[in-house]
Amino acid sequence: MNRKNGITVCIIAIIAVVLIYAQSGISFGDPVYQDMDQYFLLNGQVQTGGNNICTDVVFDFRAFDTLGEATVLFTAVMGVIVIFRRLMKGEEYEAE
Amino acid sequence: MNGIETLTTGFGFWNPIFWVAGFVIALIITWIIWRRGEATYNTSPSSTGPFLSGNAEPQPGEIHVPGGNLYWGFTQALERYYAVIKPLHTGNLADYMLWYMGITAIMLILVVMVP
Amino acid sequence: MKQSNIVRITADIMFPFIMIFGAYVVLHGHLTPGGGFQGGAVMASGVVLLLIAHCDKDIKTLIPTQILKNVETFGLLLFGLSALAAVILGSGFFTNWLVNTGLLFGTPVEYGPNPGYLNTGGVIPVMNIAVGLEVLAALSVIAVIMFRSTEPDCGGEEQ
Amino acid sequence: MxxxxxxxxxxxxxxxxxxxxxxxxxxxxxxxxxxxxxxxxxxxxxxxxxxxxxxxxxxxxxxxxxxxxxxxxxxxxxxxxxxxxxxxxxxxxxxxxxxxxxxxxxxxxxxxxxxxxxxxxxxxxxxxxxxxxxxxxxxxxxxxxxxxxxxxxxxxxxxxxxxxxxxxxxxxxxxxxxxxxxxxxxxxxxxxxxxxxxxxxxxxxxxxxxxxxxxxxxxxxxxxxxxxxxxxxxxxxxxxxxxxxxxxxxxxxxxxxxxxxxxxxxxxxxxxxxxxxxxxxxxQTLNTVLLGWFIIILGLLSMFIGVTMAILQKDVKRLMAYHAVSQTGYMLLGVGVGLAVLSSPLLLSNFGMMAMEGGIFHIMNHAFYKGLLFLTAGVIFYRCGTRNLNDLGGLGHSMKWTMLFFIIGALAIAGIPPFNGFASKLMIYESVFSFNPLLSIIAMVVSILTLASFVKVFHSIFMGPKRPEFADVTEAPLPMLFGMGVLSILVILFGIFPEQVVEVMVAPAASALADQAGYIGSVMGGA
Incomplete structure (x- = not known):
């Protein structure tokens, strides 16, 4: 058991160190390429009519992703409804 | 044969027509062998039925051969292999996670160390 | 377990304010920070507050699950159909077909600072409202069902 | 509109x-x-x-x-x-x-x-x-x-x-x-x-x-x-x-x-x-040989461990699940070989594309025959209420269509001609053999073990005398048979006409995968 805990700690440490090392290669706040961000800032307000560029990106430029995220939430709700439908009723087995 | 074409793999080929032809030829050979057999062979149960030390043969339905251990000999032969492999399938979510993270960690080391 | 009167009355008083604040965040999503997800979560927190304060009452009559489910479906269908309407109007899926038309949410906007006009943004406010309703209902349904299922005397979810 | x-x-x-x-x-x-x-x-x-x-x-x-x-x-x-x-x-x-x-x-x-x-x-x-x-x-x-x-x-x-x-x-x-x-x-x-x-x-x-x-x-x-x-x-x-x-x-x-x-x-x-x-x-940005070998090794492990674990199982669906792991190995093997030789156009045209086509064709074949097998397992559970191989038996008397569909699926997964599994496995064996003969031999051994374990399943479920506890078991309902029937027709058709499928769908898919410039060009315009 102790050996497994040691391995777990080692693995997590390795992943953390490598990820920190990897992201240190990217300059935060000053990316090499900025063209897509600039496009949103310059054209977002006029093209979509919204003052809030975040919402413009989320609901216009990437609205399809937002539909996907809303679907994820809907999936979670359906999952909860399905799983809890008989947990409390004492019926334990169900034929396929 | 338009429609049934040969699947060429670059090294060999596969054509269902040839396969069917081979199947038919095998059937014909079987039939020839069967024809050459002894026609007067006694097919009554007294000569083909199992001889169970003089005991009555059990009715069909009384015998059930469970399939679970059909390859007992095979698993015995690979006992040492299975002794390693089987305990890995613990059914414990933490172990599953550990394997996934472990492979990720090994690959990360490989990628960062080997340029 | 019965909560004290202070908790119950405070929850009752807070509930409309939380809902109004959430609705504000949803409706002004295209002008100020926030949007459908954030405002919906705020409104759902109001429902959960009500749930906690009145847990001794019959939750079925307090918060009808079926209405919440219908609201959720309505929100998602509004989202999907407002995106699909663009296809019916002859352009691509998810095109912002209301913007700069001068109709509902269609006032054109100039580049640069402005005081923030509510009647802008095209389908963005429509989708914000749709997502707001969906998130409100979805989070509330999850909370209500899990809460009801863990109460031993309340019984499971009706199907 | x-x-x-x-x-x-x-x-x-x-x-x-x-x-x-x-x-x-x-x-x-x-x-x-x-x-x-x-x-x-x-x-x-x-x-x-x-x-x-x-x-x-x-x-x-x-x-x-x-x-x-x-x-x-x-x-x-x-x-x-x-x-x-x-x-x-x-x-x-x-x-x-x-x-x-x-x-x-x-x-x-x-x-x-x-x-x-x-x-x-x-x-x-x-x-x-x-x-x-x-x-x-x-x-x-x-x-x-x-x-x-x-x-x-x-x-x-x-x-x-x-x-x-x-x-x-x-x-x-x-x-x-x-x-x-x-x-x-x-x-x-x-x-x-x-x-x-x-x-x-x-x-x-x-x-x-x-x-x-x-x-x-x-x-x-x-x-x-x-x-x-x-x-x-x-x-x-x-x-x-x-x-x-x-x-x-x-x-x-x-x-x-x-x-x-x-x-x-x-x-x-x-x-x-x-x-x-x-x-x-x-x-082409990275060293594809290393990545290709990583995927090949994953494929080999999947094939071998999947099939050897499957032989032990007593639960029909669990057994088939281990086979799904094992068959995924074939796809990884085929496409991994293609990836390993991606940077060398000569080797790619000699056998790399064929390996990739085999691996990709196997994705489709596997989806159809494994779907068919899982559906037959579902029918058996629907009618009998158990998935344990030790309890089942003699169902061939009452569920003839299900038995037929199971045979088709089992022969296809084992790579027996003329079903679709054979076509894609043949492509994988022959092309992988010229990459590294050992890999191909392991793939064939795994195929034999697959056949062996499905013989066990077939014997335990369908063979033998009719059992008294399943006396009133009848054939599956019509919609279920219809769903299985469509899949088994596809399994047979793809086995008899593999060349058409490869020409129309698989070869374009494989060349689309290998052609990075084409993929970039389709979005960015111009290659």
Whole structure:
């Protein structure tokens, strides 16, 4: 058991160190390429009519992703409804 | 044969027509062998039925051969292999996670160390 | 377990304010920070507050699950159909077909600072409202069902 | 609305139809319960028609790029953006179209089967909703040309799959299996998202084609390599490659059989994404030999450990689940060989393309015959109420059609001619043999063991005298037989006419996968 805990700690440490090392290669706040961000800032307000560029990106430029995220939430709700439908009723087995 | 074409793999080929032809030829050979057999062979149960030390043969339905251990000999032969492999399938979510993270960690080391 | 009167009355008083604040965040999503997800979560927190304060009452009559489910479906269908309407109007899926038309949410906007006009943004406010309703209902349904299922005397979810 | 507009918007509708039908299903199930079965079937049929239309358009006219949110969806790069694609783009090339065909055909068969298989369960609204969402998730995963969009659909498919695994609560065992699937999928998805973030932070775009172009100009940086590892391990785990396969037997065994048949397709969508990222995103930028060998080793381990574990099993569906792991190994082996020789045009044209075609063809064949096998296992459980091989027996007397379908599926998975498994396995054996004979020999040994374990299943379930406890077992209901029948006809047809399938669908898919410049050009315009 102790050996497994040691391995777990080692693995997590390795992943953390490598990820920190990897992201240190990217300059935060000053990316090499900025063209897509600039496009949103310059054209977002006029093209979509919204003052809030975040919402413009989320609901216009990437609205399809937002539909996907809303679907994820809907999936979670359906999952909860399905799983809890008989947990409390004492019926334990169900034929396929 | 338009429609049934040969699947060429670059090294060999596969054509269902040839396969069917081979199947038919095998059937014909079987039939020839069967024809050459002894026609007067006694097919009554007294000569083909199992001889169970003089005991009555059990009715069909009384015998059930469970399939679970059909390859007992095979698993015995690979006992040492299975002794390693089987305990890995613990059914414990933490172990599953550990394997996934472990492979990720090994690959990360490989990628960062080997340029 | 019965909560004290202070908790119950405070929850009752807070509930409309939380809902109004959430609705504000949803409706002004295209002008100020926030949007459908954030405002919906705020409104759902109001429902959960009500749930906690009145847990001794019959939750079925307090918060009808079926209405919440219908609201959720309505929100998602509004989202999907407002995106699909663009296809019916002859352009691509998810095109912002209301913007700069001068109709509902269609006032054109100039580049640069402005005081923030509510009647802008095209389908963005429509989708914000749709997502707001969906998130409100979805989070509330999850909370209500899990809460009801863990109460031993309340019984499971009706199907 | 003109017909042209509708046709140009088919890729959008491919996702819109299952999603909107899924959203409305709870409402219809509540207020018009009689119309529900027809509603979900209509949704699935519409999705199938749209998917097949798109696939035929792609196979005849080349890659279809579809941009979301612009008046003309075929314009991928806005004229005023300075040559960068800013919106979400569906980039459906031959490989994606190939996966779409698999998903819609299997989905339709499984839906037909479900109409009677789920008739005894409660919570059918949730079942059908989640199934449509799973179909939508898989279709989104295989169509999208955008990394974050892929992550979103990965989440949808994972959550819907996990909820469906837990659908039969079954004393909580199914919920445990669903929880394992959900946890591993979520952790894998989050690592994937971390990789996406590493790429986005450097290149300021999420479009796969544009990322590939920018990565080609700057060369492979350390964050790129780390992101590649995160992608590859997360997707290899999601497709059930050994040694990250442990969730697969648990989840496949506890899910309803119809769901399992589609979960196989869901896993293969992850496999597709693994190939897509290795070939189209990283492609020539990195040392493909090392990555190719990593995938080959994963494939070998999957094949061998999967089949040897399968031989031990006493639960029909668990046994088949280990075979699913084992068959995934063939696909990894075939495409891994193609990846290992990608940088050498001579070797690629000698045997690399053939190996890739074999591996890709095997994806389709596996989806069909493994779907068929899981459906027959579901019929047996539906009629007999047990999946234990030791209790079953003598069902061949009363379930003749099921037995026939099982034989077809079992012979196909073992690679016996003239079924479809043989065609793709032949392609893999012969091409891998010229890469490295040892790999090919191992693949053949695994095939023999596969046949052996299916002989065991066949013997235990169908052979022997009729058992008294199953005396009143009758043949499966008609919709179930119909769903299985369609799949088995496909299995036989693809075995008899493999060359046509390879020419029309598999070879374009393989060359689309190997052709990174073509993939970039389809979005960015010009190669």
């Amino acid at each position: 003109t017909g042209m507009d509708l046709f140009a918007n088919l890729p959008g509708l491919l996702l819109a139809v299952p999603l909107i039908f899924a959203f409305a299903t709870p409402l219809i199930g509540r207020y018009l319960p009689r119309a529900r079965d027809g509603w979900v079937l209509l949704g699935m049929v519409l999705t199938t028609v749209i998917g097949l239309l798109i696939a035929s358009a792609v196979f005849t006219g080349g890659t279809v790029a579809y941009t979301f949110g612009v008046p003309d969806p075929s314009v991928t790069v806005p004229p005023d953006s300075g040559g960068i694609p800013v919106r979400i783009i569906f980039n459906i090339d031959a490989m994606s179209a190939f996966m779409v065909v698999i998903a819609v055909v299997t989905g339709l068969c499984v839906m037909l089967y479900s109409l009677s298989a789920a008739s005894r369960s409660s919570g059918k609204d949730g079942y059908y909703t989640l199934f449509l969402l799973l179909v939508a998730g898989v279709l989104g995963m295989v169509c999208t040309g955008d990394l974050f969009n892929f992550f979103v659909f990965l989440e949808i498919a994972s959550l819907a799959g996990a909820a469906l695994v837990a659908f039969r609560v079954d004393k909580g065992i199914a919920i445990e299996a669903g929880l394992k699937y959900a946890m591993l999928s979520t952790i894998g998805g989050l690592f994937f998202l971390l990789g996406v973030a590493l790429l986005f932070g450097q290149y300021n775009t999420l479009n796969i084609a544009f990322l590939a172009e920018r990565m080609g100009t700057t060369g492979l940086t350390t964050p790129d390599a780390v992101a590649l590892v995160l992608f590859v391990t997360a997707l290899a785990m999601k497709c059930g490659a050994v040694p990250m396969h442990f969730w697969a037997p648990d989840a496949y065994a506890m899910a309803p059989a119809a769901v399992t048949a589609f979960l196989v397709v869901s896993s293969q969508a992850s496999l597709y994404a693994l190939f897509r990222i290795c070939f189209s995103l990283y492609g």
